[in-house]
Amino acid sequence: MQEFDWTLIQSFLAVAEKGSFTAAARTSNSSQPTIGRHIQQLQEQLGSVLFQRGEKGYVLTQTGLDLFEHAKAMRASAARISLVAEGQAEDVAGTVRITASEIIATFVMPVVLAKLIAAEPLLQIELVATNSTENLLLREADIAVRMVRPDQQSLFSRKLGDISLGMFAATSYLRQRGIPETFEALKQHTLLGYDRSDLLINGMLELGFTVDRNSFAFRADNQVVYMEALKAGMGIGASQVSLAEQAGLVRLFPDMPIEPLPVWLTAHNELRTSARVRRVFDFLANELIPQLR
Numbered sequence: 001m002q003e004f005d006w007t008l009i010q011s012f013l014a015v016a017e018k019g020s021f022t023a024a025a026r027t028s029n030s031s032q033p034t035i036g037r038h039i040q041q042l043q044e045q046l047g048s049v050l051f052q053r054g055e056k057g058y059v060l061t062q063t064g065l066d067l068f069e070h071a072k073a074m075r076a077s078a079a080r081i082s083l084v085a086e087g088q089a090e091d092v093a094g095t096v097r098i099t100a101s102e103i104i105a106t107f108v109m110p111v112v113l114a115k116l117i118a119a120e121p122l123l124q125i126e127l128v129a130t131n132s133t134e135n136l137l138l139r140e141a142d143i144a145v146r147m148v149r150p151d152q153q154s155l156f157s158r159k160l161g162d163i164s165l166g167m168f169a170a171t172s173y174l175r176q177r178g179i180p181e182t183f184e185a186l187k188q189h190t191l192l193g194y195d196r197s198d199l200l201i202n203g204m205l206e207l208g209f210t211v212d213r214n215s216f217a218f219r220a221d222n223q224v225v226y227m228e229a230l231k232a233g234m235g236i237g238a239s240q241v242s243l244a245e246q247a248g249l250v251r252l253f254p255d256m257p258i259e260p261l262p263v264w265l266t267a268h269n270e271l272r273t274s275a276r277v278r279r280v281f282d283f284l285a286n287e288l289i290p291q292l293r
Contacts, residue, residue: 005041006074007038008038008039008041008042008045009042009071009074009075010028010075011024011035011038011042012038012039012042012067012068013068013072013075014028015035015039016060016068018057019056019057020057021039039051046063048063049061049064050063050067051064092120092122092276093122093123094122094123094124094276095123095125095126096123096124096125096126096142096143096277097125097126097128097140097142097143098125098128098141098145098280099127099128099129099130099140099141099143099145100127100128100144100145101129101130101145102129102130102131102222102224103223103227103243104145105128105129105130106129106223106224107227107246108243108288109127109145112287112288112291113125113127115283115287116280116284116287119283120279123276123279123280131221131223142267142268142277142280143265143267143277143280143281143284144265144266145263145284145288146263146264147163147261147263147264148264149262150264150266155266155267155268155269156266156267156268158264158265158266158281159262159263159264160263160264160265160288160289161262161263162260162261162262162263163242163260163261163262163263164258164260165203165239165258165259165260165261166239166244166251166253166254166256166258167186167236167238167251167252167258168230168236168238168244168250168251169230169235169236169237169249169250169252170232170249171233171248171249171250172233173190173235173236176233177190179250179252180236183207183208183209183253183256184209186209186236189235189236190217190218190235190236191215191216191217191235191236191237192216192217192218192219192220192230192234192237193211193213193237194219194226195219195220195221196221197221200237201213203258206259207256207258217234218234218235227239227243231247231248231249236252238258240261242291265284265285265288267281
């Protein structure tokens, strides 16, 4: 029976999911030539072609599709083995990978993690700033700070609190354009919105203010860019209250009821017995709670 190098299977999965050698190399922290060599080696070992070139990149052949399902099962099993092994860790040392939203990772986590690293010098922290949901089940992260409660039974979560939201603008903008006295008056102002996300559109609709994508003169899904645009005086937009106040932004309509964002700290059940992950989980819970209001 042919034994396959797991590295070749990982490269195969990356190309199958990303559709190109370049994207696969980027997500695998590898190089395009290495990915190509892995695919060639795997095809030679199998005696079959796994990919064919399509208009939008590489697509799986029928053999590739059959292998894809088995490869995903192998990856899930490998992740499970890793989780079980991690769960037996007794030392507060080594690497813990954390994922958080761009805004939390940029403006909140550095202060908290500075305290953690000072308290636990044997720890190494990897912080992934992304608004996409990292897959804890596949060990793409050990701990996640999320705005929704995960529903997988294999994950355990703790609600840290709620993030208060509000409408804000820079003093420079209000000095030039004036302060809107009513929510309806926002139509006469420059609004900052999201690009592909409809979160802000839906939020404003809930408040009785009808807008669409074209209502926003500036659009950016990256939360850090959005925050910097607010600070630059580009227009009026939504923000976490505490961060906006720290940035010196002026809150508009403070009495308007805006649904807060819940914050959940999440990890895998298998990691409950890992001293390293448990220490980081408990530390984040204690330190992040005061940051949320």
